[in-house]
Amino acid sequence: MRTLAIGDIHGGHKALTQLLDRVDPQPQDQLIFLGDYVDGWSESYEVIEELISLARKRKQNNHTAPIYLRGNHDELVLNFLVKDQRNEQWLYHGGSSTVESYEGKSKDDIARHIKFFTENLVDFLELDGNGFFHAGFHNLNGPHHEYYKNLPYWDRSLWEMALCIDPNLSQDNPRFPNRLKLYKEIFIGHTPTTRLDSTKPIHAANIWNVDTGAAFTGPLTALCVETKEIWQSDPLVDLYPDEDGRN
Template structure:
């Protein structure tokens, strides 16, 4: 059995189908999704349908992303905001209305079940964005950091660049609690990188599927990964998120 982690999908259902096929995923594989399943491309409801279907056949862990929280608030309470609408929310609303899945109980249950983070038996942490507490995710932490923080990635990238003699090979304290940390949220394409970023014990698997990048699925043991085509190729008549 493999454990595979999947980066931010952002309504790119076709990319999800493609990477699952490329990785030859079977029902024996455990799948961990890092959040942001919606907002961007036109198939957010279809993406959620696919995730629900996968969870009925095999072990799946679903992490809450900031876009999922926005969508959840809209589906459950009718709440929206200009920031969400400008960053893929309008496309998600339109697609839910078009598909008629706006009242789907399965979809509501899916969004209600999303986890803030997941820690496996090998002390590997899976979280959408990050955390700021030196004590780890379970103490002295604002919940919103789990799906908004970018400082964890920034710290890992900066620490990776420091000469080891200056820091005496001492890992920044936030990283010492976990064997590995897997995140999404910040596209690696922001750094002009099209593949997962490895820095210290942190791995960023968001390779820009919301924009002009690809969707990535990664084996956490072998570190082998597979990627979809760029989303603009899969959705040639759409712009995705700006």
């Protein structure tokens, strides 16, 4: 059995199907998607269809069910689908491609996707002593104590803090941040590693960032929690050569 954390997809359906083919999930594998399934490339609708289909097929075959975390872009798209909210900042940061992706879809199609966003997504996950988040958390006592419940899929401070920590500092050192001591390891997306000139997951303190910039110039990545083996799609700029994504 493998536990596989999968980074931000951002409308890249071609990358998603390519990555799943390369990972070749087995019946007992635990797939954990870290959120931001939409906004970027042209196939946000198709990505959600794929994720719904994946869950259905694995359930029918008595395979381990995938877990879908909520990303900040998923919250924004839900607001669009339910309330037709079209915030200008959201449209600029990938939302316009999602609006186009949903054009002409039936009310039943929209209803199925609303159900996916409202009933199938979780704000964060704690599993085997590890924490899985789209973004992170702020409260010193952990995500259960957040005043603002959307912080686990919006707040970047955990990752920014991890990047500033001396890499030689062990978790039993009193200077090691208490927030990070709540978990053996933490797996996140949200902040592309391409901002640090890397298309591979980056490890800082006890955090693994698996968002390898699929919304921009990087590939989509899956990381094995147990072994740290990685699988990647082709860069999305190659899979969608006639599009800009979020570039």
